[in-house]
Amino acid sequence: MNLDIIQNKGLKLTKHKLAILKLFELHKHLDAHKINTLLNEEGNNVSAATIYRVLASFEKNGVVVRHNFNEDQAVYELADPNHHHDHLICTKCNKVIEFYNCQIELLQEEIAKKNSFKIINHHLNLYGICSECKKT
Amino acid sequence: MNLDIIQNKGLKLTKHKLAILKLFELHKHLDAHKINTLLNEEGNNVSAATIYRVLASFEKNGVVVRHNFNEDQAVYELADPNHHHDHLICTKCNKVIEFYNCQIELLQEEIAKKNSFKIINHHLNLYGICSECKKT
DNA sequence: GTAATTGCAAACCGTTTGCACCCGA
DNA sequence: TCGGGTGCAAACGGTTTGCAATTAC
Numbered sequence: 001m002n003l004d005i006i007q008n009k010g011l012k013l014t015k016h017k018l019a020i021l022k023l024f025e026l027h028k029h030l031d032a033h034k035i036n037t038l039l040n041e042e043g044n045n046v047s048a049a050t051i052y053r054v055l056a057s058f059e060k061n062g063v064v065v066r067h068n069f070n071e072d073q074a075v076y077e078l079a080d081p082n083h084h085h086d087h088l089i090c091t092k093c094n095k096v097i098e099f100y101n102c103q104i105e106l107l108q109e110e111i112a113k114k115n116s117f118k119i120i121n122h123h124l125n126l127y128g129i130c131s132e133c134k135k136t
Numbered sequence: 137m138n139l140d141i142i143q144n145k146g147l148k149l150t151k152h153k154l155a156i157l158k159l160f161e162l163h164k165h166l167d168a169h170k171i172n173t174l175l176n177e178e179g180n181n182v183s184a185a186t187i188y189r190v191l192a193s194f195e196k197n198g199v200v201v202r203h204n205f206n207e208d209q210a211v212y213e214l215a216d217p218n219h220h221h222d223h224l225i226c227t228k229c230n231k232v233i234e235f236y237n238c239q240i241e242l243l244q245e246e247i248a249k250k251n252s253f254k255i256i257n258h259h260l261n262l263y264g265i266c267s268e269c270k271k272t
Numbered sequence: 273g274t275a276a277t278t279g280c281a282a283a284c285c286g287t288t289t290g291c292a293c294c295c296g297a
Numbered sequence: 298t299c300g301g302g303t304g305c306a307a308a309c310g311g312t313t314t315g316c317a318a319t320t321a322c
Contacts, residue, residue, distance in 0.1 A: 012276055012321045032311080047279045052312060054277090068207050073311060088253050099247050107240050108262055115233055116267035117224050124260045126244055131252035148296050148301055168286080183304045188287060190302090209286060 002063055002078075009061050016046050020054055024064070024078045029096045031073045069096070069125060086123070090130035097130070145197050152182050156190055160200070160214045165232045167209045205232070205261060222259070226266035233266070 002021075006013055023030060023038055030038075032051050039046050055076055058064040064076045069089050075096075084105075088097040104124065112119045139157075142149055159166060159174055166174075168187050175182050191212055194200040200212045205225050211232075222240075224233040240260065248255045 007322095010276080014277065014321070016278080045279095048311090049280080049313075050278055056313090066207075068204055071202075071204050071210065074207065088248070088251055090253075091256065097251055097253070099251065101243055101247060104240055104243050107237055107243075108260075111235050111237060112224070112262060112264065115224055115235065116270070117226075117233070117262070117264050118270060119262050119264040120227065121263040122261060123263075124244075125258060126248060126253070126255050127257040127259075128248065128253050128255040134252070134254060143297095146301080150296070150302060152303080181304095184286090185288075185305080186303055192288090193302095 005061060005063055011057065011061070016044075016050055017054055017058075019044050019046070020051070020058075021063075024076075028098075029067075029075050029077050031075050033073065067123070086125070088126045088128065088130070090133055091127050092129055092133040095130050095132070141197060141199055147193065147197070152180075152186055153190055153194075155180050155182070156187070156194075157199075160212075164234075165203075165211050165213050167211050169209065203259070222261070224262045224264065224266070226269055227263050228265055228269040231266050231268070 003013060006017065011017075019039060019042075020035060023035060027034070027038075032048065032055060035051050035055075036046065036048055039051075055064065055066075055074075059066050059076070062079050062081070065079045067075045067077065067087070069075055069087065083100070085098040085100045086104075088099060089095075090097075108119065108122060111117075139149060142153065147153075155175060155178075156171060159171060163170070163174075168184065168191060171187050171191075172182065172184060175187075191200065191202075191210075195202050195212070198215050198217070201215045203211045203213065203223070205211055205223065219236070220241075221234040221236045224235060225231075226233075244255065244258060247253075
């Protein structure tokens with residue numbers, strides 16, 4: 001776990017932060033509400049305010065990355081700067097599948113160059129129906 | 137203008153709807169707040185509720201498309217089913233540049249197939265600094 | 273000890289909705 | 298006429314914040 005990242009910034013390593021980090025090892029993609037539910041289930045009562053504050057702090061310090069797959073609520077995942085990836089999102093069951101395609105990455109760079117644009121970040125979200133949901 | 141689309145669905149062609157449609161011919165990308173401001177500037181006082189209702193109706197009927205470039209508010213543009221495109225978004229001045237790359241589209245299809253996924257929609261947003269903003 | 277963290281409740285902000293009135297076809 | 302459209306104010310839902318108490322280091 002990236003406990004070192006947290007402590008190197010003068011942040012304190014609290015029970016709640018640990019509990020939230022642990023959740024991310026079990027569930028790759030989590031939103032604030034889901035975190036709240038899961039923590040409650042394990043008897044860990046954490047206020048919503050704290051969850052948002054922890055997530056904001058984690059994001060600022062590069063521990064997690066925030067996504068906006070749908071307009072409703074933000075989804076977070078552990079940051080991994082060495083393994084960029086994009087997402088397939090099932091609009092039925094909300095399952096998220098990660099993928100990486102270096103040809104697409106290269107084409108994006110070309111497009112940026114053509115438009116004299118300096119890319120800082122990008123999101124490629126493919127929305128559709130996953131194999132499970134296609135059956136039903 | 138796609139006035140026919142509106143009327144063929146039993147919708148009424150009101151002054152407000154016309155005014156909003158006209159705005160989209162001048163500004164490709166608009167959010168509810170911007171629309172409100174622009175309408176006020178031309179002396180056209182329209183309540184926020186109406187703007188949201190018109191946009192929702194337009195979206196439902198395929199007149200406009202909604203985007204969530206940033207987490208704050210939704211951005212709309214006129215729908216054009218024959219000319220799909222993706223976006224470069226300047227994080228400094230919020231300028232939006234459209235692009236289309238058929239190789240990327242093909243690669244997306246491949247990825248979907250590999251994951252037994254049926255793509256319904258996708259968003260490719262490249263965030264960065266535009267040529268104008270790079271200078272300053 | 274002291275600065276970061278937390279819980280609570282209230283505030284925020286974009287968006288939606290209930291209701292009574294208005295208007296386009 | 299009549300069903301869609303509109304304004305107003307209140308509601309909503311995710312998220313943020315002020316404040317006083319708590320805790321990690």
